[in-house]
Amino acid sequence: MPELPEVETVKRGLEPALVGRRIAHVDLRRKDLRIPFPARFAERLAGKRITGMGRRAKYLLADLDDGETLIIHLGMSGRLTLSGKSGRNGEGRYYHEVRPLTRHDHVVLDLDDGERLVFNDPRRFGLMSLARTAELSAASFFRHLGIEPLGNELSADRLLDGLKGKKTSLKAALLDQTFVVGIGNIYACEALHRARISPKRLCHTMKLERAERLAQAIKEVLMEAIEAGGSSLKDYVHADGSLGYFQHRFAVYDRESQPCPRKTCKGTKIRRIVQSNRSTFYCPNCQR
DNA sequence: AGGATACCCTGACCGC
DNA sequence: TGCGGTCAGGGTATCC
Numbered sequence: 001m002p003e004l005p006e007v008e009t010v011k012r013g014l015e016p017a018l019v020g021r022r023i024a025h026v027d028l029r030r031k032d033l034r035i036p037f038p039a040r041f042a043e044r045l046a047g048k049r050i051t052g053m054g055r056r057a058k059y060l061l062a063d064l065d066d067g068e069t070l071i072i073h074l075g076m077s078g079r080l081t082l083s084g085k086s087g088r089n090g091e092g093r094y095y096h097e098v099r100p101l102t103r104h105d106h107v108v109l110d111l112d113d114g115e116r117l118v119f120n121d122p123r124r125f126g127l128m129s130l131a132r133t134a135e136l137s138a139a140s141f142f143r144h145l146g147i148e149p150l151g152n153e154l155s156a157d158r159l160l161d162g163l164k165g166k167k168t169s170l171k172a173a174l175l176d177q178t179f180v181v182g183i184g185n186i187y188a189c190e191a192l193h194r195a196r197i198s199p200k201r202l203c204h205t206m207k208l209e210r211a212e213r214l215a216q217a218i219k220e221v222l223m224e225a226i227e228a229g230g231s232s233l234k235d236y237v238h239a240d241g242s243l244g245y246f247q248h249r250f251a252v253y254d255r256e257s258q259p260c261p262r263k264t265c266k267g268t269k270i271r272r273i274v275q276s277n278r279s280t281f282y283c284p285n286c287q288r
Numbered sequence: 289a290g291g292a293t294a295c296c297c298t299g300a301c302c303g304c
Numbered sequence: 305t306g307c308g309g310t311c312a313g314g315g316t317a318t319c320c
Contacts, residue, residue, distance in 0.1 A: 121297095
C-alpha cells in the first residue's frame with residue numbers, strides 16, 4: 001500500500017538512523033526481487049557511507065559517499081525494518097542483539113553502529129538498485145516520471161494542460177506516473193472525493209474550477225497523510241525497530257456501503273466500481 | 289500512439 | 305480445520 005505519503009514517512013523514519021552511517025556488511029539472500037539486483041550489488045554497497053536520503057515519486061533514495069545512490073521501491077508489500085540493537089547496558093557493558101531473520105527477509109544491511117536494516121517483501125513487487133547520483137534523473141526508473149504533486153509544479157493550469165485531449169477517466173490519469181507521481185489507488189480515490197469530482201469523469205471535460213479543486217485536493221490529501229505518518233512515527237518505529245504503516249482514516253477508500261462523511265450528502269452510501277481492474281470508491285452524490 | 293489489459297507474487301480473507 | 309477461490313495493488317510488457 002505504500003504510496004507517496006508512506007514512502008515519505010519511511011524516509012523520515014529511517015533518516016536519523018542511516019545518514020552518516022557506513023554500511024559494514026550486506027547479505028543478499030536472493031538474486032532478484034521484481035527485477036534482478038544489479039551487478040556486484042553487495043560489493044558496491046559494502047564499506048560505503050550514507051550521506052543523505054531522498055525520495056522521488058514512490059522511490060526511496062540513499063546517497064552514498066562514492067557517488068552512487070541506492071534506489072529502493074517498496075512495491076506493494078515491501079518493508080524496511082531497523083532491527084539491530086546495540087550499545088551499553090546499565091552496567092556499561094557492550095551488548096548487541098539482532099532479531100532472527102524471517103521468511104521474505106531478502107536484503108540485510110548491517111551498519112557500522114550495530115544497527116541492522118532489513119528489507120522484507122513477501123510479494124517481491126519491490127526492487128533495489130544502484131545508479132550514479134549525478135545521473136539519477138536519467139536512470140531508467142526515473143526517466144519517464146511526471147511531476148511531484150507537492151510543491152509548485154502541480155497547479156490547476158499544469159493539470160489542465162496534462163488532461164486536455166486525454167480520453168481516459170480522471171482516476172486513470174491520476175494513477176499514471178508519467179503525468180503526476182506518487183498517487184496510488186488509495187489517494188486517487190481520496191483526492192477525487194475531496195475535490196468533489198467523479199472518478200469516471202473524462203479528462204478532457206475538465207475546466208479551470210474543477211482543476212483548481214483537484215490540484216488543491218491532491219496536495220491536501222497527501223500532506224495530511226504525511227502529517228499523520230509523521231505524528232505516528234514514534235509508534236510507527238516500534239520498540240523492536242520494525243516500521244509499520246501508519247493507520248490513516250480514509251473518507252471513501254475501502255468504505256463501500258458506508259455513508260459519505262460529507263454532511264451535505266446526508267448518508268449517501270459510498271459506491272465501489274472497477275476501473276482498469278482496480279477498485280474505485282466514490283460518493284455518487286457529491287462527486288460529479 | 290495511447291489506452292486497456294495481463295501479469296508478476298504471497299497473504300488475508302471468505303464461504304463451504 | 306482445511307481448502308479452493310478471490311482480492312489486494314505498483315509497475316511494466318504486451319496487445320489492440
